[in-house]
Amino acid sequence: MTNLRTTESDYLPRILIIDDQYGRSLKDGTQNDLRHTWRRTHGLLDATGDASASKSKPRGETVARAFFFSGQSPSPVGIGDEISNDLPAILQTVREGWVCKPEDRWALVLVDMEFVTGIITEESSRDEAGAPSKSPIGQAATEYFGLKIIEAIKTEYPDLPVVILSSNKQNQDAISERYEGQGVKVFIDKQCTAEELQNYIWEEGLVPDELGLSLGYSLPLLKALRIARKVGRTRSPVLITGQSGTGKQPLAEYLMQWSAKSTNGPQISFNCAKLKTETGVSQLFGHVKGAFTNAISDKKGLLEAADGGDLFLDELSWLNLENQSRLLKVIEDGRLTRLGEDEDKVKNVDVRVICGTNADLDLLVQEGKFLHDLLFRLDVVSIELPPLSQRFEDLELIVNGLIRKFDKQAIPRKIGAGLIPYLMSYSWPGNIRELSNMVERACVLDQESRHLLSRDMPLPVAVSPDVPNAGQVSGQHPGVHEALALDGALSASVAVPPNPEMSVEDFIQFLANVRLTADSDEELRGMFGSGRNVLGRYETASNTAITRLVLLALEKCVSEGDARNLEFNFAKTIQLLVDANVKTTKFNRFVETHCLSVEGPVGEQFKRAWEKKKAFTKPSNETTA
Known part of the structure; x- marks a missing residue:
């Protein structure tokens, strides 16, 4: 496994947090204590660059580089300023971090729901520096300014992942149902832990390969990596497709590394082109003594060796129909029969199969060269890798x-x-x-x-x-x-x-x-x-x-x-x-x-x-x- 990454910081996600409290910048140059406390406890480096930013390192592991923006004007603020929501400024900030160099794109945008507007008075600023006097209490949850922000972002930048950041879970189900169709599927509680926030970023964000196996920041690759991270922690079969040479093996290794974080099981790779010989078939399925010439003793195959972990089968189209049927039994029921072994002597295995191919399996099914049932079971989660030309x-x-x-x-x-x-x-x-x-x-x-x-x-x-x-x-x-x-x-x-x-x-x-x-x-x-x-x-x-x-x-x-x-x-x-x-x-x-x-x-x-x-x-x- 070759790691081609230059430094550990190459993969650190860059996120945008649109929140009237955390994004507030103060005219007197004092630190935004709310932002400072929240980002330190959640593993975030403050990359905002304003006078209220804190340069101290977060506690524990660094999760991401965060840019905080209030979504309001004016900014910075002081006593006597009248605060209003500023959707054009928000879209401009989003645009600057999306229509830019690929490595500088937002991995994820987190949007608060409630934005307080009004005049900043000494009284309103006493408990929370820079806070305006007006309160959104009584406002219907479906009318929150944060929802207007999400609609605007998803309209202009549908590929940019957005999640809701809020401690107010009023009408959460109604809000989620309304915006899930636009890809906004997560409601993050501000009181979440650093580990929970990190999981949200990895599962929902467009984050490059932190292992350095698949280099790049292009959207097609980042989307493939996001799917790999999500499915990596499950036991579902995965089918990786793409032209020859697009990097199916590195992506499979990446997926298996994420799988290992939850299963600690073995990760094994096998090229199905070897199945043209009995020895190759034996290497995958195992054999018993006397199954073929030179089979002088029982031997465990890779499917057994991968029990409790993952097996990547590259060049899947090389499997003939007989071996496809054997593999189907393993995937469907966890039942494995070695070469030369009686059908009633079945071994039970728990192995997640990941397959890679550059062939058109649907066409092979139509031609009678690939089992429809096997394709149905393998294609639970499909990841398509883009060609280099894209x-x-x-x-x-x-x-x-x-x-x-x-x-x-x-x-x-x-x-x-x-x-x-x-x-x-x-x-x-x-x-x-x-x-x-x-x-x-x-x-x-x-x-x-x-x-x-x-x-x-x-x-x-x-x-x-x-x-x-x-x-x-x-x-x-x-x-x-x-x-x-x-x-x-x-x-x-x-x-x-x-x-x-x-x-x-x-x-x-x-x-x-x-x-x-x-x-x-x-x-x-x-x-x-x-x-x-x-x-x-x-x-x-x-x-x-x-x-x-x-x-x-x-x-x-x-x-x-x-x-x-x-x-x-x-x-x-x-x-x-x-x-x-x-x-x-x-x-x-x-x-x-x-x-x-x-x-x-x-x-x-x-x-x-x-x-x-x-x-x-x-x-x-x-x-x-």
């Missing part, structure tokens, strides 16, 4: 996790600036498994690099129907060339034209569309080395062609004012031209015409770079390129 917002996190896994350097390499957009240009039919293989290969083949660049991860190439004579990654989105330019890599996978009939002219124009922004001498040499190799495959390739490639790249660099890399690129380009024995008359003419006349910082860098030319070149009888 989790692009997790790409950077996943790649960094894979680098930490495969990079053996003391300081793991960093992701190049253009790598993630480059990877997003591909559809990833092999999903995370395919990505993992590519990152591992890059780390193995170059064990000293400081950056992971697009050239290190060649993607499949196809001819683009939209860009004549240009190479394009299969399944890519527009803009891949711009993405490649960000990390300065003309990778071999893109530099090699897919069409062998492409002319040198078209190829040079294709490469010229990528801006020259290399970050190292090694990278720059690799770029032009690749260009020379490709051009060398054609009879028309020559030093002139290489020179034109350099000129076009530099000209684009000038037009876009790339001051950060100009001097470096310019000086290194001269050296490369000399190394390649390229005639430079046209190059000189280009510099004098376009570069030395440039004013400002960019022009100064050009002039300094031009002086360095003397160290690289010697006068010669050059021919016009």
